[in-house]
Amino acid sequence: MATLSYNPSKLRNHKPQSHKPISSLSKPIKIPFSSSQFSTLYPSKFSKLRLNSVSESSVSLPTNQPPLTSASENNFNEDEEVDDDPTSEVSYLDSETDPENIIEWELDFCSRPILDIRGKKVWELVVCDGTLSLQFTKKDSIFQVANADNYNKGLQELGIKPVPSKRCLSLLLWLEERYETVYMRHPGFQVGAKPLLALDNPFPMDLPENLIGEKWAFVQLPFSAVQEEVSSLEERFAFGASLDLDLLGIEIDDKTLIPGIAVASSRAKPLAAWMNGLEVCSLEADLAKASLVLSVGISTRYVYATYKKSVATTQEAEAWEEAKKTCGGLHFLAIQENLDSDDCVGFWLLLDLPPPPV
Known part of the structure; x- marks a missing residue:
C-alpha cells in the first residue's frame, strides 16, 4: 500500500511515495493500527434538549406554537431532569448562540417507526445546525408528498436552497439518539420497521x-497530518470539506494512520472544482468487483475507479477497508496534480457512518 510521508514542520512536504496508473495498485503492506486509539461518544449537547410537551392525544404541534426559545429565556437549568415524554416536541436554541450566525x-x-x-x-x-445549538422537531400525520412539496416551496420562498446530502452527521447522530430515547419509547412504536436510507442503496x-x-493510489496519512491538511483548506483556498470531529466525539492518536485515496490529474483544479460541487460522503472498496465506489448526495453511487483483480490487489483493498474500520470509518480523498506533488488541490475528510435506524 502506498503511503504519504509527513514532515511535521511543513504540511506541504507530505506526499505519496508511489506513482501508478488508475488501473493498477502497489504492493500491499500491513497497516499497524490499534483499535484502542479510537473511541466514539455521543455529542454532549444531546443532553441539552429543550422539550415542549404536547397532549398525549395528538402527535402534532398546536397551530399557535411559540417560536424557538433559548434556554435562558425559559429559565432552563441543564442540571434539572428534562421532560422525557416520548410524545413531546423539541424547540431549543442555545442561549449563547446568535441565530443570525x-x-x-x-x-x-x-x-418514523411510530403510529x-x-x-x-x-x-x-427534524431540524438542527451542525453544532446542535439549534434543535427543532414537529410531527405530522398528513400525507407526506403534500408536506414535502410544502416544505420545498417554503424553502424556495425564503431563498434557501436545499442540498441533498448524507454529510449531515449531527443530524444523523441525533436521529440515532432519538430512535433509542424517543421512538422506541413511543406508545405507537412499530417493532421491525425498516429504515428508508438503508433500503435506498442503488447499484x-x-x-x-x-x-x-488519470492516476490513483491507496494511501495513508498520520492523523496529525490530516488535521493540518484540513485546517489549511481555507488558508490555501483549496477545494474540499472537513468534519467536526470534536462534536462527533472522535478521539484518535496523532500517530494513527488514516487511510485515503489520492487521485492525480493534469487538470487537478477543474477536477477538484467539479468534485466540490458534490456532497462527497464516502469511498469504499468493492472487493468482488475490484473497484472503488464513490457515494455522494443521498443515494448516488459511482464506480470511481477499477483495478485488475489479483491476490495482491485484493489483499491491499482488504487492508485499506480494515484500516478504515479500525479508524471508525474515518478516511479521506485527496486530489493532486501528480502523485509526487507537495500539495493537494482538493482534500475531503470522509466518514463511513451507518444510516440511522429511522
Whole structure:
C-alpha cells in the first residue's frame, strides 16, 4: 500500500511515495493500527434538549406554537431532569448562540417507526445546525408528498436552497439518539420497521467524464497530518470539506494512520472544482468487483475507479477497508496534480457512518 510521508514542520512536504496508473495498485503492506486509539461518544449537547410537551392525544404541534426559545429565556437549568415524554416536541436554541450566525441547517422530513392514536403513520420534521445549538422537531400525520412539496416551496420562498446530502452527521447522530430515547419509547412504536436510507442503496453508475482522474493510489496519512491538511483548506483556498470531529466525539492518536485515496490529474483544479460541487460522503472498496465506489448526495453511487483483480490487489483493498474500520470509518480523498506533488488541490475528510435506524 502506498503511503504519504509527513514532515511535521511543513504540511506541504507530505506526499505519496508511489506513482501508478488508475488501473493498477502497489504492493500491499500491513497497516499497524490499534483499535484502542479510537473511541466514539455521543455529542454532549444531546443532553441539552429543550422539550415542549404536547397532549398525549395528538402527535402534532398546536397551530399557535411559540417560536424557538433559548434556554435562558425559559429559565432552563441543564442540571434539572428534562421532560422525557416520548410524545413531546423539541424547540431549543442555545442561549449563547446568535441565530443570525446559523447559516446552514440540517433537515430531515421522513416517516418514523411510530403510529398515532388513529393508527396513522407519523411523519416528522427534524431540524438542527451542525453544532446542535439549534434543535427543532414537529410531527405530522398528513400525507407526506403534500408536506414535502410544502416544505420545498417554503424553502424556495425564503431563498434557501436545499442540498441533498448524507454529510449531515449531527443530524444523523441525533436521529440515532432519538430512535433509542424517543421512538422506541413511543406508545405507537412499530417493532421491525425498516429504515428508508438503508433500503435506498442503488447499484453504482458510471462516473461522469468530468470527474475522472488519470492516476490513483491507496494511501495513508498520520492523523496529525490530516488535521493540518484540513485546517489549511481555507488558508490555501483549496477545494474540499472537513468534519467536526470534536462534536462527533472522535478521539484518535496523532500517530494513527488514516487511510485515503489520492487521485492525480493534469487538470487537478477543474477536477477538484467539479468534485466540490458534490456532497462527497464516502469511498469504499468493492472487493468482488475490484473497484472503488464513490457515494455522494443521498443515494448516488459511482464506480470511481477499477483495478485488475489479483491476490495482491485484493489483499491491499482488504487492508485499506480494515484500516478504515479500525479508524471508525474515518478516511479521506485527496486530489493532486501528480502523485509526487507537495500539495493537494482538493482534500475531503470522509466518514463511513451507518444510516440511522429511522
